């Protein structure tokens with residue numbers, strides 16, 4: 001079993017329902033179990049500003065799926081939940097990112113681990129910190145990254161799941 005962290009985001013439709021459904025779908029993947037979920041945050045859109053605020057959370061899971069298999073499964077859940085890709089960084093029903101996978105670092109065409117933009121995003125770092133308080137990504141402490149990012153980007157706790 002390997003530990004992995006998934007970032008979950010949504011800014012279309014019933015956002016809280018989308019988050020809950022995505023967590024159920026993750027827990028239903030073969031040889032995979034959700035072991036912990038972070039709180040849900042309301043977050044300012046990052047990258048492309050002319051869109052509604054997002055709800056974001058993060059999920060810890062244990063899985064027998066290899067990183068590429070897990071990414072493929074995330075893309076399938078996105079497709080099943082009706083995600084259509086239009087604008088880069090634009091609105092979406094559900095966005096599932098593979099943030100970190102135990103013991104795996106790589107830079108591939110389809111998959112980069114840890115997720116390349118992870119430590120630039122308050123909407124990723126704050127929920128992830130709840131799951132991994134002593135976390136370090138490429139030598140950067142999540143705690144320090146969170147302290148900096150929450151002053152720069154709009155983010156507030158919406159609810160605990």
Ligand SMILES: Nc1ncnc2c1ncn2[C@@H]1O[C@H](COP(=O)(O)OP(=O)(O)OP(=O)(O)O)[C@@H](O)[C@H]1O
Nearest residue numbers: 088089095096097098099110111112113114115117
């Ligand atoms: N760690 C990763 N997690 C998720 N997708 C990844 C990762 N590394 C590379 N990718 C690739 O990125 C592609 C595009 O992902 P997506 O459409 O979700 O981008 P985005 O959400 O607009 O931007 P971002 O990746 O910055 O969140 C995926 O099809 C996948 O192949």
Ligand SMILES: Nc1nc2c(c(=O)[nH]1)N=C(CO)CN2
Nearest residue numbers: 009043044045046054089123
């Ligand atoms: N706040 C916030 N902004 C985003 C998000 C997201 O999940 N939350 N996802 C994006 C997709 O690339 C682009 N911008």
